[in-house]
Amino acid sequence: xxxxxxxxxxxxxxxxxxxxxxxxxxxxxxLNSFVFLFVINCSIIVLFFAIGMNKxxxxxxxxxxxxxxxxxxxISRPLVxxxxxxxxxxxxNTLSCIERSIAAGVDAVEIDVRLTADGHIVxxxxxxxxxxxxxxxxxxxxxxxxxxxLRVTDKMGVVTGESIPTLGQVLSLVNGRCSLLIEVKQGxxxxxxxxxxxxLEADAAGWVSVQSxxxxxxxxxxxxxxxxxxxxxxxxxxxxxxxVFDGSLRYFSFDKYSFVSSFNxxxxxxxxxxxxxxxxxGKKVKVWTLSGPSxxxxxxVDAVITDFPSLWLP
Numbered sequence: 575x576x577x578x579x580x581x582x583x584x585x586x587x588x589x590x591x592x593x594x595x596x597x598x599x600x601x602x603x604x605l606n607s608f609v610f611l612f613v614i615n616c617s618i619i620v621l622f623f624a625i626g627m628n629k630x631x632x633x634x635x636x637x638x639x640x641x642x643x644x645x646x647x648x649i650s651r652p653l654v655x656x657x658x659x660x661x662x663x664x665x666x667n668t669l670s671c672i673e674r675s676i677a678a679g680v681d682a683v684e685i686d687v688r689l690t691a692d693g694h695i696v697x698x699x700x701x702x703x704x705x706x707x708x709x710x711x712x713x714x715x716x717x718x719x720x721x722x723x724l725r726v727t728d729k730m731g732v733v734t735g736e737s738i739p740t741l742g743q744v745l746s747l748v749n750g751r752c753s754l755l756i757e758v759k760q761g762x763x764x765x766x767x768x769x770x771x772x773x774l775e776a777d778a779a780g781w782v783s784v785q786s787x788x789x790x791x792x793x794x795x796x797x798x799x800x801x802x803x804x805x806x807x808x809x810x811x812x813x814x815x816x817x818v819f820d821g822s823l824r825y826f827s828f829d830k831y832s833f834v835s836s837f838n839x840x841x842x843x844x845x846x847x848x849x850x851x852x853x854x855x856g857k858k859v860k861v862w863t864l865s866g867p868s869x870x871x872x873x874x875v876d877a878v879i880t881d882f883p884s885l886w887l888p
Contacts, residue, residue, distance in 0.1 A: 673747060784805065796833045841864055859875045
């Protein structure tokens, strides 16, 4: 009786330590997986003892099976995507910030793009330059020369030597060292055609994907038969109704978005049941915008989009 109590206490502590170590390595390990492996392993070793197997051999066999079970459970680290280039650790959407994230070992960098008044794609999240530079005005009303004459300010409002980069500059900097996730903030005025042309000219189709809240942007790119993947941004799903909110309410069905490779959800409204369905259909699920691993969603996902990529990297 004492042996059994000690054994189960040891098993529980062992699994708790393993789960802790896995979490430190940024691996997802659900409670269900923990219980499943704990029960299975305890059952197996009791069986080994019942048939008279040597204890040392039994333990070796047990933990060999345990290692196989980990693989069978598909425990994996999600891809780490640096949101706005890694905005929590540098100047958002700037070349220096992107380079820092690449050097840290991220799997992908996410940037936002908009079109200037004279038809150039620049990298900026907001519609205006007011909050991120020492200037003011809407990007759509400024020329490329005017935009790049401005200097980026840090979170304290201090002017730096950085300028707002063009998409071409970012493509040249990344150059396939990691993937690049491009969010088109606003469609129209030829931005879709220009984006495709710049991606192809940079020979970047193999490591670029495009996401957007805007269905017209995604459908336009799909109609162009682009050679890179398209991803749908969603804020939240309306429970029990075929509706999603992405800035406006839209009808949602898998047929409507059959061409989309990934659905990317806001962390605050992460829809567990819908995410499971999406992954069962062979589509990917990404979640934004996370801080550290304590923000991890209650379900394994394919990628985390975070302002603090270094917190997610081993």
